[in-house]
Amino acid sequence: MPVHYNGEQFAGSQSCIPCHQNIYKTHINTPHFNTSAIASEETLKGPFNDSSHEVELIDGVARMIHEGDAYYQTISSKTSDELIDKSRLDIVVGSGVKGQSYLTFNEDFLTQLQVSYFTLTDDFINSPGYPNYRFTRSVTDNCIKCHVTFAKNGDFKGNTNIYERESxxxxxxxxxxxxxxxxxxxxxxxxxxQMKEDVVIKIDTLARQLKMDICVQCHSGLRAIQIKDNPFSFVTGEKLDDYAKNYNFGRPETQLDVHGNQYGLLKSSECYKNSSTMSCTTCHDPHLNQRGETDHFNAKCVECHALPKDLHKSPNLNSSNLNNCISCHMPLFPSQTMKVQLGKDTQETSVNIRTHLIGIYVDGMLQKRKN
Ligand code: HEC
Ligand code: HEC
Ligand code: HEC
Ligand code: HEC
Ligand code: HEC
Ligand code: HEC
Ligand code: HEC
Structure with a gap:
């Protein structure tokens, strides 16, 4: 097990089992725990070895193949079918709720492969943000910081794509x-x-912002400007704003997408602004996979909004159709980055993402509050 930049030794979640067995058991089924892994039959999704799932580029054809224990991306010439590149899938990124991307080691140099898997269509696609010609993206700490627990870069600032694989x-x-x-x-x-006190931090005793910061490090946009130390340096109990911030492109914090800013959206909501206690864990238990548990989330709304019947005056909103609060107040919107065109004449298909700007929406438009 590696040593963190702060000098503390990691123990690994296996070592928690004897005393926190129940948390461990549910944690291993969360998208968090499964968001990166060594590429293998158990961790990879997608139709490997199927020629109807090739990805066509201007200057080649990418194929995803399975040979023995290993998985590869190959790129062949369009004209002669000559093999131009063959790269092994070493690491898979993404649990597969929306999709998966692949990283490959060339010696100790880590890069992202051309092709990704898109869950919605059960198909391979050109990776989001990639041009339609052969391309490789170097993977630095600013790419993997949100998808692994720890990794040691060749450079303390985390800017190279050289990694110690064992870390x-x-x-x-x-x-x-x-x-x-x-x-x-x-x-x-x-x-x-001989130690008098346990070093473990009791999160429920932290101030709200410090509690939020645990989730905010990965759920508030890319925070690509590193102010202090390294993208893995921040630990729970510290102030995240001391470590990293977002580039200011003049975009509102409430812009929504995959790799979006649930924190910025939530912080702009009346619920958050008018409550001193609301945090991410008001609604989410970080140790459980809760996707689709409508009853659980409704119950959370009703903890603060006691009588929904009285809040809804419109005649078409009777109590029988009020039982899915988030369908109206945290609606789904199509992603601008994770989408794919399935045929030449068809519209693009997007994954849907849930806004955390809780409010009143009419035809997909947020209604401004009259104060
Ligand atoms: C030998 C038993 C043991 C092992 C192993 C162990 N813990 Fe604990 N842990 C405890 C006990 C006992 C407490 C205190 C519980 C209490 O105060 O109610 C505790 C408390 C905690 C708390 C703080 C709970 C709070 O009050 O907020 C966290 C977080 C925690 N452990 C995480 C871990 C993690 C992560 C691991 C594995 C890396 C781990 N523990 C391994 C026994 C253990
Ligand atoms: C995504 C972040 C995250 C991960 C991963 C995570 N925890 Fe927690 N954990 C939290 C937060 C946040 C709290 C405080 C919950 C609250 O305030 O309601 C917490 C609370 C706890 C507590 C004390 C409260 C309780 O529920 O008993 C223990 C013990 C604990 N975690 C152990 C673990 C162990 C063991 C693992 C891995 C098997 C783990 N946690 C994984 C974020 C996390
Ligand atoms: C700032 C944190 C952050 C960074 C940096 C980041 N991701 Fe993500 N990624 C997330 C979060 C959070 C989600 C899921 C929630 C969402 O969609 O906003 C996600 C989702 C994904 C998914 C879909 C996962 C699934 O199972 O549905 C893939 C694939 C992915 N990221 C790949 C990458 C790759 C490749 C990079 C590096 C180029 C990267 N991410 C950089 C935070 C990050
Ligand atoms: C180290 C970065 C990181 C931290 C810290 C983190 N998340 Fe995440 N979170 C992610 C990534 C990456 C995903 C996408 C996982 C995937 O599907 O591959 C995700 C997914 C989620 C999801 C969607 C799960 C689903 O069903 O698809 C929720 C909800 C979530 N995170 C809440 C939280 C909360 C609450 C906290 C704080 C207690 C937190 N996260 C802390 C990176 C992080
Ligand atoms: C921690 C308490 C709390 C929780 C949990 C909570 N809210 Fe709120 N919410 C508030 C407060 C406080 C306000 C501001 C006062 C008001 O308008 O009632 C508010 C305002 C609102 C508004 C009016 C927004 C506007 O722009 O006028 C809506 C709609 C709303 N909440 C829906 C929800 C839904 C849906 C959920 C569950 C997903 C939820 N709330 C969970 C506390 C909470
Ligand atoms: C079918 C869509 C729909 C559902 C489902 C729904 N709401 Fe609403 N809600 C609205 C609309 C529209 C308004 C604006 C007021 C009106 O038109 O009566 C509203 C208003 C509100 C307000 C603001 C009241 C005010 O004037 O400050 C709150 C809080 C709220 N809803 C909470 C909830 C909760 C909690 C649930 C789940 C039990 C829920 N809503 C379910 C559509 C819905
Ligand atoms: C008022 C309740 C509430 C709060 C507070 C809240 N969430 Fe959520 N969150 C939800 C609901 C409801 C969903 C949709 C769950 C589903 O799809 O079944 C969700 C989904 C998500 C997802 C998956 C998004 C997607 O589009 O797939 C992520 C990531 C997430 N939350 C992160 C966070 C983070 C980080 C915070 C704190 C900044 C937070 N949430 C605070 C209610 C909440």
């Missing part, structure tokens, strides 16, 4: 949110009894 802790594991905890494990197993 990877895949997935968003316990210690990404709770900090490296070998000392806690040793203390609780009786090996460090």
């Amino acid at each position: 990877f802790i895949y997935g968003i594991d316990c210690e990404r949110c709770h900090g490296p905890l070998q000392k806690h494990v040793d203390f609780r197993t009786g090996n460090l009894q």
Whole structure:
């Protein structure tokens, strides 16, 4: 197990099992835990070895193949079918809720492959943001910081694509949110009894912003400007704004997309502004996979909005159709970045993403509050 930049030793989630078994059991089924892994039969989705799922580029044809234990992306010439490139899928990024991308090591140099998997259409596509010719993107800390627990870059600032392969802790594991905890494990197993106090931070005692910052490090846009240290340096209990911020492109914080800003959106909502306690974990249990649990989320709304019947005056809103609060107040919008054109004459198909700008929407437009 690697040592964090702050000098603390990671223990690994296996070591939590004896004492936090229930949390461990549900955690391993979350998209967080499964958001990156060594590429293998268990972790990869998609129709490998199927010629109807090739990706055509201007200067080649990309194919996804499975040979023995390994998976590869090949690119062949369009005219002669000559093999131009063959790269092994080493790391898979994305649990597959929306899609998966692939990283490959060339020696210790890490790059992202041309092709990604798009769950909505069960098809391979040219990776979002890629041009339609052969291209490779270097993977730096600013790409993988939100999809792994830890990885050690050749450069302290995290700007190269050289990595120590043994330093990877895949997935968003316990210690990404709770900090490296070998000392806690040793203390609780009786090996460090000379220590007076447990080092583990009790998150429920933190101020709201510090609690938010745990989630905000990955859910508030890319935060690509590193102010201090390295993209993996921040640990729970610290102030995130001391470490990193977003480029100001003059875009509103409430712009929505995959890799979007749930924090910026939520912070602009009346619910958040008018409550001193609301945080991400008001609605989300970070140890559970809760997608699609409408009853759970309705119950959260009703904890603060006691009588929905009285809030809805319009005659077409009777109590029988009020039981899915988020369908009207946190509606889905099509992604601008994760979309694909399926045929030459068809419209693009997008994944839908849920806005966290809670409000009143009419025909997809947020209604401004009259104060
Ligand atoms: C030998 C048993 C043991 C092991 C192993 C262990 N813990 Fe704990 N942990 C405890 C005990 C006991 C507490 C205190 C519980 C309490 O105060 O109610 C605790 C508390 C915690 C808390 C703070 C809970 C709070 O009150 O907010 C967190 C977070 C935590 N552990 C995470 C972990 C993680 C992550 C691992 C694995 C890396 C781990 N623990 C391994 C026994 C253990
Ligand atoms: C600032 C944090 C952040 C960075 C940097 C980031 N991602 Fe993500 N990524 C997320 C979050 C959060 C989600 C899921 C929520 C969403 O869609 O906004 C996600 C979703 C994804 C998904 C879909 C996962 C699924 O299972 O549906 C893929 C694939 C992905 N990212 C690949 C990448 C790649 C490749 C890079 C580097 C070029 C990257 N991401 C950089 C935070 C990040
Ligand atoms: C995505 C971030 C995240 C991950 C991953 C995560 N936790 Fe937590 N954990 C939290 C937050 C946030 C809280 C505080 C919850 C609250 O305020 O309601 C918490 C609370 C806890 C607590 C104390 C409260 C309780 O529910 O008993 C323990 C113990 C704990 N986590 C252990 C773990 C272990 C063990 C793992 C891995 C198997 C893990 N956590 C993974 C964010 C995370
Ligand atoms: C290290 C970066 C990171 C941290 C910290 C983090 N997330 Fe995430 N979160 C992600 C990524 C990446 C995904 C997409 C996972 C995937 O599907 O591959 C995601 C997905 C999610 C999802 C969607 C799950 C689904 O069903 O598809 C929720 C909800 C979520 N995160 C909430 C939280 C909350 C709440 C916290 C704080 C307690 C938090 N996250 C902390 C990176 C992070
Ligand atoms: C922690 C408490 C809390 C929770 C949880 C909460 N809200 Fe709110 N919400 C508020 C407060 C406070 C206001 C501002 C006062 C008001 O308008 O009632 C508000 C305002 C609103 C408004 C009016 C927005 C506007 O722009 O006029 C809507 C709609 C709303 N909430 C819906 C929801 C829905 C749907 C959920 C569940 C997904 C939810 N709220 C969860 C506290 C909360
Ligand atoms: C079918 C769509 C729909 C559903 C479902 C729905 N609402 Fe609303 N809600 C509205 C509309 C539209 C308004 C604006 C007021 C009106 O037209 O009566 C509104 C207004 C509100 C307001 C603001 C009241 C005010 O004037 O400040 C709150 C809070 C609210 N809803 C909460 C909820 C909660 C909680 C649920 C789930 C139990 C829910 N809504 C379900 C459409 C819906
Ligand atoms: C008022 C309740 C509420 C709060 C507070 C809240 N969320 Fe959510 N979140 C939801 C609901 C409801 C969904 C949709 C779940 C589903 O699809 O089943 C959701 C979905 C998500 C998703 C998946 C988005 C997608 O489009 O696939 C992410 C990521 C997420 N939340 C992160 C966060 C983060 C980070 C915070 C804090 C900044 C937060 N949420 C605060 C209610 C909330």
